Amino acid sequence: DASEFLERDKVEALRETLFGEHSALQVFLKGNSEKTGNAWLNSFQNFLQKGNVLENMNSLYNQAEHENNHGLADKHEQVWKLLLSNLMEFKSIFSEQKMKVLEFLDLILSGLKNAKYRQIPANVDVVNVKDYELVEARTNKYIYAIGLSLTNFPKVKQNSSLLSDEERASINQNVSHDDFRFIEQLNVTNSSKNTFTSLSLINAATDKLVLSTPQIYANVQDEISPLLQLFIKHTKAGENIKREISSVNLLETVEHIGNKRSLISNIGKIEHLLAQEEEKVENDKRNFWSSLFRILVKESSDFQSLIHNLDQDIAPVALAADTVKEVYSDEIYASVSSFERFYKCEYQYFLEKTLNLEIFENIDLNSKVVGNFFHEVFEKLLLSPSLTSENFDQHLERVLQEVDNNYARYFTQDATAQFTWANLGEIVKQTAVILKKGLENSQIKTLSTEGAFGFPHSELGEFTIDKISLRGRIDRIDQFFENSVGAVDYKSSQHKFDLVSAYDGTSLQFLTYLDVLKQTAENQKLWGALYLQLKNESINLSDVNSLGEIAALLSKNMRYEGLILEEYRDKISEEINLVNINRNNVYSEREFESLLELNKKHYIRAGQRIRAGEIAINPVMTKEGIDKTGNVHGCRYCPLKSICRFEANRHMKDYTREVGQKSRKEILDELKGEKS
Ligand code: SF4
Incomplete structure (x- = not known):
């Protein structure tokens, strides 16, 4: 193609300028003789100037600045500065040393290769922090002078030298004359220096000056500096000065630590x-x-x-068949609560119940210890063979003392633990009121406490659903009216039987207990299951006329709540009279059977998923979505966030399991449909 050669003359001329015999580069490289470092630097400087390197660097920089590409301009500037500092270093070390051109270039090249380039772009604002005394007029666009309290503004230097101000004054009087002061008098220089520094400060900014004084500093409230007051006083209306008082926000201050x-x-x-x-x-x-x-x-x-x-997102994969075989046998042995966990989030179940990850726990008063304490007290109390409502209080005192001794190491650690201890004693005494009433009622008979199933030699035997052996402990099994049994569960917070949670699988406990009882007490009917909240309720004194009424009010507030079978509703209400019966939690025989079936299905489904190795990251989410703590419901108290890396705002849409979608009526209709 002829056009290829059109510019040949121009190209030739350019080549001649750059690499020709008389080009700056050839002049620099000519000869193979040894020269001193200084001589090489001079030649190199010649090359930079005559070879237009300096000019080109300048034009690259100016062009980038012109295009507002400050990042690129900064890079050019850095490269140039680094080259210069390299040459300076070279000069200080090798100026007298003789070397050939290749050695010289090698040294410069290795210097450039090892140079460190700045990472922060120059267009990021730089803050210079200076001592107040070093302030100069018109140094920066924005100046923030902080801490201008009475003690700092103006800064009065204390005389801590051997000579007092008076002694200095008298020395000066004797040896100084008009133009010469022999020794510095701090009280005199202070005032002239202060005037100078404060004037410099006032003129330091070209755009905006902020003078700030703390209301409280080091826990001391200081007066406003007279100088600052002077400025404020002389602020005329309409002048471009703004005064602002921000209140002290301790929380905000702490946030910055x-x-x-x-x-x-x-x-x-x-x-x-x-x-x-x-x-x-x-x-x-x-x-x-x-x-x-x-x-x-x-x-x-x-x-x-x-x-x-x-940068990595979560990407769940199913467990490989070999792994499933390794971690789960065909028979699954698990507690009831672990399946509740499974339905709150399968991954949490996997980490805690399969991999057995545990949070490191200190020996302190946690909810587990408190729970065990209550259970032990009530178990021992109700197992006392001669317990009657008459000797109840003595027995309670004895048992409390006995259990207290066992738990003393937890309760005597510090003042908080001791306070909790005293509080627990109160809770036990208040809760015991309802147990005492139970003893007085001939229609209630406690058959067992802490009745276990699924453990070796458990009194309630085995309980297996689809090769899943379940284990658990029923806090109390009570017989009502000599012909029916039911379960009682102690809780430290308020609990009600929630049909929706039972439907969603997050509350399996009650129905499983009742299923166990149905299996073991074949010749007995079931009346239901109840929660007893352990509490130490405060009473509003305005609600009582005399102190004597308090006991009655407390015992009125202590009631059982839970799930009741329709057949026993009226009898329980009339003859037991210790239960808050919520008509939404009264179930007919048929509804109850459907609930037990539904409960079984939860275990079967969970077992199938586990055996298939399908462990999803699927925390439950209620209609509320993300709560105030930034979590979905299932993750709220989960300690495993750093492992699963689930983040509500990011993964909520793809990974959560929404619960609470059906109303009670819809669930009951569905259960009836299934049953029929
Ligand atoms: S943080 Fe949430 S998603 Fe992660 S394991 Fe816990 S419950 Fe599951």
């Missing part, structure tokens, strides 16, 4: 915010943060793995 852990968590939050705001917005801070992250990652391996992990 950080540690590595909080920094990591903040970085996580920032990263997610950036990920959410996909499109570019004005004042995009992305560059700033990514520069910062780069530095952090370089400095610390913790940040490295953190930021690396943040």
Whole structure:
């Protein structure tokens, strides 16, 4: 193609200028003789100037600035500065040393290769922090002078030298003359220096000056500095001066105190915010943060793995068949509560119940210890062979003392534990009121306490559904009217039987207990199951006329709540009279049977999923969606977030299981339909 050769002359001329015999490069490279470092530097400088390197660097920089590409301009500037500092270093070390051209170039090249480039773009604002006394007029666009309290503004230097102010004054009087002061008098210089510094401060900013004084500093409330007052007083209306008082917000102050852990968590939050705001917005801070992250990652391996992990999304896979065989046998042995966990989030079940991950627990007063304490007290109390309503209080005192001794190591650790101990005693005494009433009632007979099933030698035997052997303990089994049994469960918080939770699988306990009782007490009917809330309720004194009424009011507030079979509703209400009967939780025989069937199906379905290795990350979510703590319902108290990496705002749509979608009526209709 002829056009290829059209510009040949121009190309030739360019080649001649760049690489020709008389080009700056050839002049620099000519000869193979040894020269001193200084001589090489001179030749190199010639090359930079005559070879237009300096000129080109300048034009690259100016062009980038002109295009508002400050990042690129900064890069050019950095490269040039680095080259110069390299040459300076070379000069200080090798100026007298003789070398050939290749050695010289090798040294400069290795210097450039090892140079460190700045990571933060120059267009990020830089804050200079200076001592107040070093302030100069018109140094920056924005100046923030902080801490201008009475003691700091103006700064009065104390004389801590050997000579007092008076002694200095008298020395000066004797040896100084008009133009010469022999020794500095701090009280004199203070005032002239202060005037100068405060004037410099007032003129320090070219755009905006902020003078700030703390209301409280180091827990002391200081007066406003007279200088500041002077400025305020001379502020004329219409002048471009704004006064602002921000109240002290201690919480906010604490928020800014950080540690590595909080920094990591903040970085996580920032990263997610950036990920959410996909499109570019004005004042995009992305560059700033990514520069910062780069530095952090370089400095610390913790940040490295953190930021690396943040980029990875969750991607559940089913367990391989071999793994399933390894971790689950065909027969599954599990507690009732572990299946409730399964239905709250399958992955949580997998981590806690299959991999047996445990949170490291200190020996302290946690809810488990408190729960065990209550159970032990009530078990021992109700097992006392000679217990009657008459000797109830003595027995209670004795049992409390006995159990207290066993738990003393938990309860005597610190003042908080001791307070909890006293409180637990109160709770036991208040709750015992209802147990005492039970003893007085001839229609109630406690058949067993802490009755176990599914453990070796359990009194209630085995309980198996579709090769799933379940285990559990029923706090109390009570017989009513000599012909029917039911379960009582102690709870430290308020509980009601919730049909919707039973339908969703998150509440399996009651129905399973009743199924166990149905299987073991064949010649007995079932009356239902009840919760007893252990509580130490406070009483409003305005609700009672005399202190004597308190006991009656307390015992009135202590009631059982739960699930009752229709057949026993009236009898329980009339003859037991210790139960709050909610008509929504009264079930006919047929409804009850359907509920037991539904409960069984939950276990069967869970067993199938487990055996198939299908473990989903699927925390339950209620209609509320994300709650105030930023979690969906299932994750609220889950300690495994850092392992599963589920984040409500990010994964809610794809991974949660929505519960509570059906009303009570819809569920009952569905159960009836199934039954028929
Ligand atoms: S944090 Fe939520 S998703 Fe993760 S294991 Fe716990 S319950 Fe499941």
